[in-house]
Amino acid sequence: MLKFAQLQLRDAALAEDAVQEALVAALAGERSFSGRSALKTWVFSILRNKIVDLIRVQSRTTNISALGEDEADMDATFEELFKDNAHWRPEARPFGWGDPAETLREERFWEVFETCLNHLPEKTARVFMMREFLEFETDEVCRELSLTVSNCNVILHRARNGLRRCLEGSWFAPGVSAC
Amino acid sequence: MLTCKDATRLMSEAQDRPLSVGEKLQLEVHLAMCRGCSNFREQMNFLRLACRRFMQRRNGDDDGSSPS
Numbered sequence: 290m291l292k293f294a295q296l297q298l299r300d301a302a303l304a305e306d307a308v309q310e311a312l313v314a315a316l317a318g319e320r321s322f323s324g325r326s327a328l329k330t331w332v333f334s335i336l337r338n339k340i341v342d343l344i345r346v347q348s349r350t351t352n353i354s355a356l357g358e359d360e361a362d363m364d365a366t367f368e369e370l371f372k373d374n375a376h377w378r379p380e381a382r383p384f385g386w387g388d389p390a391e392t393l394r395e396e397r398f399w400e401v402f403e404t405c406l407n408h409l410p411e412k413t414a415r416v417f418m419m420r421e422f423l424e425f426e427t428d429e430v431c432r433e434l435s436l437t438v439s440n441c442n443v444i445l446h447r448a449r450n451g452l453r454r455c456l457e458g459s460w461f462a463p464g465v466s467a468c
Numbered sequence: 469m470l471t472c473k474d475a476t477r478l479m480s481e482a483q484d485r486p487l488s489v490g491e492k493l494q495l496e497v498h499l500a501m502c503r504g505c506s507n508f509r510e511q512m513n514f515l516r517l518a519c520r521r522f523m524q525r526r527n528g529d530d531d532g533s534s535p536s
């Protein structure tokens with residue numbers, strides 16, 4: 290749970306506070322739980338709200354749509370995947386990743402997945418995780434972070450392609466290590 | 469004609485909103501002819517699936533043994 294909060298907030302101290310507050314709030318609620326799993330789900334839903342609150346506060350002080358150096362690098366790398374006519378360069382063409390279920394069963398895959406998430410620039414990761422992990426609709430993400438829809442689309446596209454490339458390089462390509 | 473670069477944008481947006489009939493048509497025509505973009509679409513679907521599974525693992529049922 291702490292790892293999850295850290296992944297989202299990219300701030301160890303802030304993440305620890307959020308998890309602690311969520312635990313306290315959950316225990317103060319004095320609900321009865323049929324099992325450990327029910328309690329975990331409950332704490333998690335409180336934590337989700339806390340993370341969203343923190344993201345909301347952070348987004349007021351940082352300009353999320355501003356293009357950082359990391360984002361510009363990612364865009365340049367993306368452009369290099371294509372020929373002048375905007376079709377794939379043969380060597381950059383996406384290849385098949387095989388059976389998804391098989392990959393997702395591999396414990397090692399999840400380590401690579403987390404590493405790749407951490408490779409995304411902070412703001413890009415935040416938008417992506419709100420969409421994919423906290424399961425906000427895209428227009429909610431835009432609204433919460435005061436982004437235009439097209440801005441949101443650009444950021445999500447950048448995040449997905451970055452993650453895709455990282456996984457392709459460090460998991461799916463045989464014999465290649467690190468991205 | 470849709471380029472591969474534009475197709476990747478549409479395929480990303482397809483994860484966030486329903487595409488219009490025209491967009492869908494353009495994309496399907498392109499995908500029928502383009503192996504790279506077909507793989508890209510499968511990779512996008514994989515990412516969505518991996519994110520869902522990632523959350524399930526975080527969310528308590530992380531014994532991983534339940535058949536899906």
Ligand SMILES: [Zn+2]
Binds near residue numbers: 377471475498502504
């Ligand atoms: Zn294509």
